Amino acid sequence: MDAIEALMSRRSYARGNLIEPAPSEVELEIILQATMTAPDHGNLKPWRFVVVQGQGIRDLSLLVKEKYANAMSSEHLEAFVSEITDTPLMIFVCSKIVLDHHVSVFDQHLAGGAACEHILLAAHALGFAGIWHSLDADDDLRHLMQLKPEDNIIGVLSIGTPKRTSKAKRKPFSDYAQTWDMEHGLQNWNAESG
Numbered sequence: 001m002d003a004i005e006a007l008m009s010r011r012s013y014a015r016g017n018l019i020e021p022a023p024s025e026v027e028l029e030i031i032l033q034a035t036m037t038a039p040d041h042g043n044l045k046p047w048r049f050v051v052v053q054g055q056g057i058r059d060l061s062l063l064v065k066e067k068y069a070n071a072m073s074s075e076h077l078e079a080f081v082s083e084i085t086d087t088p089l090m091i092f093v094c095s096k097i098v099l100d101h102h103v104s105v106f107d108q109h110l111a112g113g114a115a116c117e118h119i120l121l122a123a124h125a126l127g128f129a130g131i132w133h134s135l136d137a138d139d140d141l142r143h144l145m146q147l148k149p150e151d152n153i154i155g156v157l158s159i160g161t162p163k164r165t166s167k168a169k170r171k172p173f174s175d176y177a178q179t180w181d182m183e184h185g186l187q188n189w190n191a192e193s194g
Protein backbone atom coordinates (compact mmCIF):
# COMPACT_ATOMS: atom_id res chain seq x y z
CA MET A 1 0.00 0.00 0.00
CA ASP A 2 1.50 3.35 -0.91
CA ALA A 3 1.50 6.27 1.47
CA ILE A 4 -1.36 8.21 -0.12
CA GLU A 5 -3.55 5.11 -0.23
CA ALA A 6 -2.78 4.46 3.44
CA LEU A 7 -3.63 8.05 4.38
CA MET A 8 -6.86 8.05 2.38
CA SER A 9 -8.14 4.69 3.59
CA ARG A 10 -7.18 4.57 7.28
CA ARG A 11 -10.12 4.37 9.60
CA SER A 12 -10.65 3.39 13.20
CA TYR A 13 -12.32 0.16 14.28
CA ALA A 14 -13.94 -0.17 17.68
CA ARG A 15 -12.12 -2.52 20.02
CA GLY A 16 -14.90 -5.11 19.69
CA ASN A 17 -14.18 -5.32 15.96
CA LEU A 18 -10.48 -6.04 16.39
CA ILE A 19 -9.48 -9.70 16.41
CA GLU A 20 -6.31 -11.78 16.18
CA PRO A 21 -3.82 -11.80 14.64
CA ALA A 22 -1.97 -8.91 16.17
CA PRO A 23 1.14 -7.68 14.39
CA SER A 24 4.04 -10.12 14.73
CA GLU A 25 7.11 -9.03 16.65
CA VAL A 26 8.82 -7.99 13.41
CA GLU A 27 5.73 -6.04 12.29
CA LEU A 28 5.43 -4.43 15.71
CA GLU A 29 9.01 -3.28 15.50
CA ILE A 30 8.31 -1.74 12.08
CA ILE A 31 5.24 0.00 13.50
CA LEU A 32 7.20 1.40 16.44
CA GLN A 33 10.17 2.39 14.28
CA ALA A 34 7.72 4.37 12.11
CA THR A 35 7.23 6.74 15.06
CA MET A 36 10.83 7.83 14.71
CA THR A 37 9.85 9.88 11.64
CA ALA A 38 7.02 11.70 13.42
CA PRO A 39 7.52 15.48 13.39
CA ASP A 40 9.18 16.31 16.69
CA HIS A 41 10.26 19.83 17.70
CA GLY A 42 13.79 19.65 19.08
CA ASN A 43 14.03 15.92 18.34
CA LEU A 44 13.17 15.23 21.98
CA LYS A 45 11.12 12.09 21.37
CA PRO A 46 8.94 13.10 24.33
CA TRP A 47 7.11 9.80 24.50
CA ARG A 48 7.38 6.25 25.78
CA PHE A 49 5.54 3.21 24.45
CA VAL A 50 4.27 0.52 26.78
CA VAL A 51 3.25 -2.53 24.76
CA VAL A 52 0.65 -4.79 26.37
CA GLN A 53 -0.22 -8.13 24.83
CA GLY A 54 -0.72 -11.77 25.78
CA GLN A 55 -0.30 -12.14 29.54
CA GLY A 56 -0.25 -8.34 29.84
CA ILE A 57 -3.75 -8.13 28.35
CA ARG A 58 -4.99 -10.82 30.75
CA ASP A 59 -3.41 -9.01 33.71
CA LEU A 60 -4.92 -5.70 32.60
CA SER A 61 -8.38 -7.28 32.28
CA LEU A 62 -8.11 -8.61 35.84
CA LEU A 63 -7.03 -5.22 37.18
CA VAL A 64 -9.92 -3.49 35.41
CA LYS A 65 -12.36 -6.09 36.73
CA GLU A 66 -11.20 -5.56 40.32
CA LYS A 67 -11.02 -1.80 40.05
CA TYR A 68 -14.51 -1.25 38.66
CA ALA A 69 -16.26 -4.08 40.51
CA ASN A 70 -18.30 -1.61 42.57
CA ALA A 71 -18.44 1.23 40.10
CA MET A 72 -20.25 -0.40 37.18
CA SER A 73 -23.18 -2.70 36.74
CA SER A 74 -21.98 -6.28 36.31
CA GLU A 75 -23.36 -6.27 32.77
CA HIS A 76 -21.37 -3.18 31.78
CA LEU A 77 -18.28 -4.38 33.55
CA GLU A 78 -18.41 -7.75 31.84
CA ALA A 79 -18.74 -6.11 28.44
CA PHE A 80 -15.89 -3.69 29.19
CA VAL A 81 -13.60 -6.41 30.49
CA SER A 82 -14.23 -8.77 27.59
CA GLU A 83 -13.59 -5.89 25.17
CA ILE A 84 -10.14 -5.56 26.72
CA THR A 85 -9.52 -9.32 26.98
CA ASP A 86 -10.31 -9.73 23.29
CA THR A 87 -8.03 -6.89 22.16
CA PRO A 88 -4.98 -8.44 20.47
CA LEU A 89 -2.52 -5.67 21.31
CA MET A 90 -2.53 -2.39 23.19
CA ILE A 91 0.08 0.33 23.17
CA PHE A 92 -0.04 2.86 25.98
CA VAL A 93 1.63 5.96 24.59
CA CYS A 94 2.90 7.95 27.56
CA SER A 95 4.33 11.42 27.36
CA LYS A 96 7.89 11.95 28.55
CA ILE A 97 7.94 15.70 28.85
CA VAL A 98 11.26 17.51 29.01
CA LEU A 99 10.74 20.33 31.49
CA ASP A 100 12.56 23.67 31.37
CA HIS A 101 13.26 23.31 27.67
CA HIS A 102 12.83 25.94 24.97
CA VAL A 103 10.46 23.53 23.20
CA SER A 104 7.06 24.11 24.81
CA VAL A 105 5.17 21.38 26.61
CA PHE A 106 2.40 22.00 24.09
CA ASP A 107 4.73 21.18 21.19
CA GLN A 108 5.95 18.09 23.02
CA HIS A 109 2.38 16.85 23.43
CA LEU A 110 1.74 17.47 19.73
CA ALA A 111 4.82 15.40 18.85
CA GLY A 112 3.43 12.57 20.99
CA GLY A 113 0.16 12.83 19.08
CA ALA A 114 2.02 12.65 15.79
CA ALA A 115 3.78 9.50 17.03
CA CYS A 116 0.37 7.95 17.79
CA GLU A 117 -0.81 8.72 14.28
CA HIS A 118 2.31 7.14 12.80
CA ILE A 119 1.55 3.97 14.78
CA LEU A 120 -2.01 3.84 13.46
CA LEU A 121 -0.94 4.53 9.89
CA ALA A 122 1.92 2.03 9.93
CA ALA A 123 -0.38 -0.62 11.39
CA HIS A 124 -2.95 0.12 8.69
CA ALA A 125 -0.32 -0.02 5.92
CA LEU A 126 0.62 -3.51 7.17
CA GLY A 127 -3.00 -4.66 6.98
CA PHE A 128 -3.95 -4.16 10.63
CA ALA A 129 -6.34 -1.68 12.19
CA GLY A 130 -6.66 0.18 15.43
CA ILE A 131 -8.28 2.87 17.47
CA TRP A 132 -6.97 5.66 19.68
CA HIS A 133 -8.63 6.06 23.06
CA SER A 134 -7.87 8.69 25.63
CA LEU A 135 -7.49 7.68 29.24
CA ASP A 136 -7.27 9.95 32.27
CA ALA A 137 -4.58 8.38 34.39
CA ASP A 138 -5.62 8.09 38.03
CA ASP A 139 -3.09 7.38 40.79
CA ASP A 140 -3.20 3.60 40.26
CA LEU A 141 -2.54 3.89 36.55
CA ARG A 142 0.08 6.58 37.08
CA HIS A 143 1.85 4.19 39.40
CA LEU A 144 1.48 1.23 37.03
CA MET A 145 2.90 3.18 34.09
CA GLN A 146 5.42 5.03 36.27
CA LEU A 147 4.25 8.41 35.04
CA LYS A 148 6.07 11.44 36.38
CA PRO A 149 3.85 14.32 37.61
CA GLU A 150 4.32 16.22 34.33
CA ASP A 151 3.40 13.22 32.20
CA ASN A 152 0.15 11.78 30.95
CA ILE A 153 -1.16 9.03 28.78
CA ILE A 154 -1.34 10.52 25.30
CA GLY A 155 -3.39 7.63 24.04
CA VAL A 156 -4.18 3.99 24.36
CA LEU A 157 -3.90 2.44 20.91
CA SER A 158 -5.67 -0.88 20.45
CA ILE A 159 -4.49 -2.80 17.42
CA GLY A 160 -5.51 -6.01 15.70
CA THR A 161 -7.09 -7.32 12.55
CA PRO A 162 -10.49 -5.89 11.61
CA LYS A 163 -13.28 -8.50 11.68
CA ARG A 164 -14.36 -7.09 8.34
CA THR A 165 -13.12 -4.00 6.61
CA SER A 166 -15.32 -1.13 5.58
CA LYS A 167 -14.86 2.34 4.16
CA ALA A 168 -15.58 5.44 6.21
CA LYS A 169 -17.41 8.32 4.59
CA ARG A 170 -15.14 11.36 4.76
CA LYS A 171 -15.95 15.04 4.56
CA PRO A 172 -14.34 17.20 1.86
CA PHE A 173 -11.20 18.95 3.13
CA SER A 174 -12.41 22.15 1.48
CA ASP A 175 -14.89 22.68 4.35
CA TYR A 176 -11.84 23.13 6.59
CA ALA A 177 -9.41 25.02 4.38
CA GLN A 178 -8.95 28.68 3.58
CA THR A 179 -6.48 30.72 1.61
CA TRP A 180 -4.90 33.97 2.69
CA ASP A 181 -3.20 36.94 1.11
CA MET A 182 -3.12 40.61 2.04
CA GLU A 183 -5.50 41.71 -0.71
CA HIS A 184 -8.24 39.17 -0.09
CA GLY A 185 -7.64 38.26 3.52
CA LEU A 186 -8.96 34.87 4.53
CA GLN A 187 -11.13 33.19 1.93
CA ASN A 188 -12.87 29.87 1.93
CA TRP A 189 -11.22 27.30 -0.30
CA ASN A 190 -14.07 27.25 -2.79
CA ALA A 191 -14.66 31.01 -2.82
CA GLU A 192 -14.72 32.61 -6.25
CA SER A 193 -11.64 34.82 -6.49
CA GLY A 194 -11.76 38.30 -8.00
Ligand SMILES: Cc1cc2nc3c(=O)[nH]c(=O)nc-3n(C[C@H](O)[C@H](O)[C@H](O)COP(=O)(O)O)c2cc1C
Pocket residue numbers: 010011012013131132133134135154155168
Ligand atom coordinates in the same frame (compact mmCIF):
# COMPACT_ATOMS: atom_id res chain seq x y z
C1 LIG B 1 -6.54 12.37 21.19
C2 LIG B 1 -7.67 11.47 20.79
C3 LIG B 1 -8.39 10.82 21.77
C4 LIG B 1 -9.48 10.00 21.44
N1 LIG B 1 -10.17 9.36 22.42
C5 LIG B 1 -11.22 8.60 22.10
C6 LIG B 1 -11.93 7.91 23.12
O1 LIG B 1 -11.58 7.94 24.30
N2 LIG B 1 -13.03 7.20 22.75
C7 LIG B 1 -13.42 7.12 21.44
O2 LIG B 1 -14.42 6.46 21.16
N3 LIG B 1 -12.74 7.73 20.45
C8 LIG B 1 -11.65 8.47 20.76
N4 LIG B 1 -10.94 9.10 19.77
C9 LIG B 1 -11.44 9.04 18.37
C10 LIG B 1 -11.16 7.73 17.68
O3 LIG B 1 -9.84 7.28 17.92
C11 LIG B 1 -11.40 7.87 16.17
O4 LIG B 1 -10.46 8.74 15.60
C12 LIG B 1 -12.80 8.34 15.85
O5 LIG B 1 -13.70 7.35 16.27
C13 LIG B 1 -13.03 8.63 14.37
O6 LIG B 1 -12.74 7.51 13.60
P1 LIG B 1 -11.70 7.62 12.39
O7 LIG B 1 -10.32 7.61 13.03
O8 LIG B 1 -11.97 6.44 11.52
O9 LIG B 1 -11.96 8.91 11.69
C14 LIG B 1 -9.84 9.86 20.07
C15 LIG B 1 -9.07 10.49 19.08
C16 LIG B 1 -7.99 11.29 19.43
C17 LIG B 1 -7.19 11.97 18.35
